[in-house]
Amino acid sequence: MSILGTRVLRTEDPKFLTTGGVYTEDVVDDRLDGAYHVFFVRSPVAHARIRSIDVSPALAAPGVVAAYTGADLAELPIIPPSAAGLMNVEMTQRLLAIDKVRFVGEPVAAVVTEHPYQGEDAVELVEVDYDPLPAVLGFEPDDSSLLFEAAGTNVAGNWGEASSLKPDLFDGCDVVVTHTIINQRVAPAPMETRAAAAVWGDDGRLTAWVPNQGAQGTRDSLVTLLGLEAGQVRVITPDVGGAFGAKFGADPEHAVVAWVSRQLGRPARWTETRYENLIAMTHGRAQQHTITIGGSRDGDVQAYRLVIVQDAGAYPKIGAILPFLTILMTTGPYDIPKAEAIAKVVVTNTTPIGAYRGAGRPEATAALERAMDLFATEIGVDPADVRRKNLLPPFTEPHRTAFGALYDSGDYVTALDKALAAAGYADLRKEQATRRASDDVRQLGIGVASYVEITGMGDGEESPPEENATVEVHPDGTATILTGTSPHGQGHATAWAMLASEELGIPVEKITLQWGDTDLIPVGGGTGGSRSLQHGGAAVQQASKELIEMARLRAAAQLEANAADLVFDKSRSAFAVAGDPEASVPLTQLAENERLLIRTVFTAPGATFPFGTHVAVVEVDTETGKPTLTRVITVDDAGRVLNPLLAEGQRHGGIAQGAAQAFLEEFIYDTDGNPLTTSFADYPFLSATEVPSFELADMATPTTYNPLGAKGIGEAGTIGATPAVQNAIIDAVSHLGVRHIDMPASSRRVWQAIQQAATTEPGSEH
C-alpha cells in the first residue's frame, strides 16, 4: 500500500516536544564561543532629523565593547527600493540611519557587550538628539512633509495609471455600489523573533546563523547588504520558530551583526525582544481599496473596479510589490466581463511593509468578497446565490484572466456548494431569520467567501518555477535528502521522507532531511508562496525515481542481467531478476560499491491556483457589539494531498490567522506615528479562547503541473477566512442597516456601526 496520502506522524516532533527546537538563540557551536552580544538603539520618533549621536556614555558602561552609528557603516552599500524601475529611486535606506529617521523602531546605533543583560542597560545610555518633523501617515499623504526630500514626493510608484481607468466601465449596469475599505496593517509576529549569530573565518568568509525562509536568498541579501563577493557568505538555518513571509532575505539588523563581528574579530549574536519585533520586523497588508461593482438586479456582475493604495511604510520593500499580486487576482474566481485595477504605493513614517501569509492575494480576495456582499445586499439577493451565478464554470484546460493570470484548473461552484452543504447554510439562514424576527440580542451572521489564489509562482512565464533535490542511499540502509525548500513548521522532513520512501522502499524513520546550509545546498527557492510541496516535493520524488533508474543499471551489471529484466522490490529495497527472486541486490549493497546519489531539478510549467470557499458563522451581541466566532467551515482544494495531517494543520493555522485579521488584530499608530501596539499585552494576538475548532470539508482536484497533482496549501486560510469572518459580522447586523465595518470588526466598531445605522436614513450607505 502506498504511503502517499496517509496521515504519517511527524518525525520532527520528538525533539520539539522534549529538548525543544534548536532556534538561532539556542545554537551552541564552537565557532560562536565567546560571542559578543549586539543591541540596537532604535528611533523613538516617527520622523526626525538626527542632529547628533553620542555613544560615549554607553561606551563607559560595564561590559560595553563597542558602539557604532550610521557614520561608521557609511561605506556600506545603500539599500535601494524594491521593484526597481517602478519605485522612486531616491527612497533608499541605510543599515543604521544616517541624517534622518523615518519610523519608530528604525535602528540608529548598535551597542556591543560581553553579556546580554549589559546591553539592555547600555542602549539606554546612547544620546541621540532628534529634530522632529511632521509625521507622514495614512493612505492619502500630501507632500507637505517628505520622507525623502530628494524624491520630492511621498508616492513611491504606481502599478498602472489612473488615466487608464475607463469612465464608461459601469455603463449598462442596473446597480452600481462603491465603497472605500481598509485592509489594515497587521504584525506577522512569529513566536520566534528575529535573531542572528555571525562569525568570520580566517579565509574571510562569513558564517551566519539566521532564522529565515530560504537560506540561499538570505545569503544573497547579506552579500548585497555588506557589499561582499558572492561566495563570501555561508548561511546556516537553525530551527525557525515561524515566519509567515516576514523572514525572507536579510534585514539591516542581520547585516549589522555580521559587520560588527568582522569589525571586532569575534563572533557576535543578536536576539530581538518582542517589542523590537513588533515595531521593526516588517508588517503586513496595509492597503486601502476603493471597490466599485456593478451589475443587473438579478445578480449578474458585469463590471468591477479596484483602486488600491498600498502603504509601504517608511521604505519600499516587498510591500511595494504586493499590489502586483493583488491586481493579478482582481477578479478571483469570477467571470466578470469588465474589470480594471490600479495601485499607488505611498511611503509613510511607519514600519516597512513586507510579505505576510498570502502577501497581496488575501487583499484581492478581501476586496472582491466585500464587493460581492455589498452588491448582493443592494439587490436583495442571497450572497451565496450571487456568487454561484458569477463563478467561472469548471475548467480543466488553463484559463487566462484579463489580468494575465493563467489558472491551471478549477471547479469553483462545486467548492461553494460543498462548503454551503457542510455548513448547513439553509438552516443557518432560517435560524438567522428567527433571531431577527424575535429581535434577539444575539444576532446570527453568516459570511461566505469564495477564492482562488496563486501558489508556486516563478519569475514570470519566461522563467518557470523550479526546485532541486538530492537523494542519497547509504550502505547502512538510511537515506539523506537535501532540499532547496526551508521548513519552519510545515513538516517537510516527514513529507519529503514519505516521497522518497515510496520510491526507495526505505522507511520514513530512516530518511533524514537537510536544508538551509548554503555550502551544502547552494541553490534553492526556500519556503514561501505555498511553493514547497509542488516544487520541492516534486523534485524529491523525481530524484528518487532517477536514483532507482541509476541503481537499476548498476544492479544489472552486478547481477549480470538485462536491466529491463530487473524489478525493484520495495519491500526489500532491492532489485531482483524477474522470475528469480534469489538473484537480487539491495540498494544498500549498491551504495557500498559506489555512492548512490543523485541531484535533480524539477521544473513546473507555471504557478498553480488552489481555490475554495469558506463559510463563517458569528454571533454578535447587539447591545455590546461583541462578535463571537462560533463556526468556520472550509473547502480548500489544493489538489492531491500528500499527508492530510500536515495539510489540515496548514489550513487550521491559516484560518485562525485570517480570522484574527477580520475581528481582532491591527497594528495601530497614533497621529504622531507612535506605535501603540508594541507588546503582546497591547497587540491583540489571537488566543485559544477566541476561535472555535474548525470544520474542514475535503475536495481535491489534481493539477497536471506536477506529478504529485499538488497545489499549495499554506496560505488558503488567510485568503478565505478573513473575508468570510468579516462578511459574517456585517451580515449579523445588516438587517439593522449596517453595510460595511472595516477590519478588525471589533466590539467597538460593530457597536459604533449599529449606532450609526440607527441614526441614518434607511437604504443609504453605511
Place this chain on the structure above:
Amino acid sequence: MTRIELTVNGEKRSDEVEPRLLLVHYLREVLGLRAANVGCDTTSCGACTVLLDGKSIKSCTVLAVQAAGHDVVTAEGLAPDGELHPVQAAFRQNHGLQCGFCTPGMVMATVGLLAENPHPSEEEAREALEGNLCRCTGYHNIIKSVLAAADATEVSA
C-alpha cells in the same frame, strides 16, 4: 551574586546567580535547558512555561532566586530519555505542533492543567491555555491534543 539551591528535573542544583536573573535565563543559560523559550517581554505568550512544585508558571516572570528551595520541571524532564510523556505523545499523535517554538510551554501548561482538571471540556481547555500563544496551529490541534491526553490517561504532574 546569590547562591540558590533547587531541584530541576529531579536533580539537585546549586549555583551562584545574579539576583535579577530570570528563572528562564537560569534554565537556558546556566543549566543549558533550552526547551523553554522567551517569546515576549510581558508574560503574555507562555513559551517559557515550566512546572514549579507541580504548577505551571511562566519562568520569565519568576526570578531564579525565587525558585530556590523549589522543584522545577521542564519539558526535558517530563519523561525519561527516549520516551514521551502522555501529553507529549498526544501532541505528536494529533499534530499539535508545527514550528515548535510554543510547544514546550504549551506541553507544560497542559500538564499543569490536567493536574488540576483531569477531564477539561473543550471550553475549559481553551480558557486554561489562553495565556499560551501559538501562531502556527490555530489552536485546533493543540486543543485536540489536550483533550486526547486527558482521555488517554490520568496524567499526573
